[in-house]
Amino acid sequence: MAFAASVAFVTGAAPAAADPIETCTPTVGAIVAVDFGPFGGGVVRGCDTTPTTGYELLRDGGFTTEGTQHDGPGFICRIGNGAFNSGKQYPTPAKESCVLTPQAGAYWSYWIASPGQASWSYSPLGAMDRKPKAGDVDAWVFGATDVGGTTSRPAFTPDDVRAKGGAPDPSETPTDGPSVPVGKIDVPAAARWVTQQLHDGSHVVDEGSETPNYFLTTEAAYALAAAGGRSPALDKVVARLAAGTGEYAYAAGPKEAP
Structure with missing residues (x-):
């Protein structure tokens, strides 16, 4: 069952x-x-x-x-x-x-x-x-x-x-897209957007939820690292991920398979 x-x-x-x-x-x-x-x-x-x-x-x-x-x-x-x-x-x-x-x-x-x-x-x-x-x-x-x-x-x-x-x-029809040439990425703007999605500046939370979405939080950390390397914003996200390692790896509980 x-x-x-x-x-x-x-x-x-x-x-x-x-x-x-x-x-x-x-x-x-x-x-x-x-x-x-x-x-x-x-x-x-x-x-x-x-x-x-x-x-x-x-x-x-x-x-x-x-x-x-x-x-x-x-x-x-x-x-x-x-x-x-x-x-x-x-x-x-x-x-x-x-x-x-x-x-x-x-x-x-x-x-x-x-x-x-x-x-x-x-x-x-x-x-x-x-x-x-x-x-x-x-x-x-x-x-x-x-x-x-x-x-x-x-x-x-x-x-x-x-x-x-x-x-x-x-x-x-969107008219306010990034002011960069086609095929280019406005990296600073992208990093700002990612930072704005963080709850308490440290993790991503799904709409209607109160618990961290560790997968998206990890993706946010990758994005911030790629955008500018180490920064206070990235350090805060990494610290939150480190604190929630057990919860993320063992979502069904510590006695279940990761």
């Missing part, structure tokens, strides 16, 4: 039937695209006319998912869709056990684009925390990328997969 409960927690309920792709437009719903290329497939799209989170968009868009035993269903470890290989989920258990957090060299990275945005942005939030808006498009790509999402972007553009027909509301 304990094993069955564990599986139910990781995989979650079965996904709802996807909305027909044509019901999503630039002003209604959001599109999600998953690239099964590394597994011999192609890009499969899904539509959800009323998504509340990126996780719901993925699952209500017709995809099945599996999380890890360590991080729960919110960390997407496997993805499948009936349009590819009878819905088989990838990576297979032979390639990835999905017990612990996958290595950065082989995992499903999460990318987002708003209406009018011509290139992908690496999502700063997990799928359960992101709130898609009308006309948004999400993408999931398996492979390797760094913490800032500066490598291994999707091989397709947002316009290749976004909803067609109509036109996005100009008032919803």
Whole structure:
């Protein structure tokens, strides 16, 4: 019974039937695209006319998912869709056990684009925390990328997969992006943004939660280190991670597997 409960927690309920792709437009719903290329497939799209989170968009868009035993269903470890290989989920258990957090060299990275945005942005939030808006498009790509999402972007553009027909509301189109050339990263601005996401300046907390999200806190530490090396802000994050090592490594309790 304990094993069955564990599986139910990781995989979650079965996904709802996807909305027909044509019901999503630039002003209604959001599109999600998953690239099964590394597994011999192609890009499969899904539509959800009323998504509340990126996780719901993925699952209500017709995809099945599996999380890890360590991080729960919110960390997407496997993805499948009936349009590819009878819905088989990838990576297979032979390639990835999905017990612990996958290595950065082989995992499903999460990318987002708003209406009018011509290139992908690496999502700063997990799928359960992101709130898609009308006309948004999400993408999931398996492979390797760094913490800032500066490598291994999707091989397709947002316009290749976004909803067609109509036109996005100009008032919803972002106009205040970073003042740096295309392809460059405003590193100081990115570091400031990361720092602003820290609770008490030391850790990341999911919306509606009071406990630290150690995975995202670790990602924040990597980002701050990459942006400017050692700093008071980074030292505070590292100290919080050090204090919570046991809680992070043994999320189910000290007597359970890490």
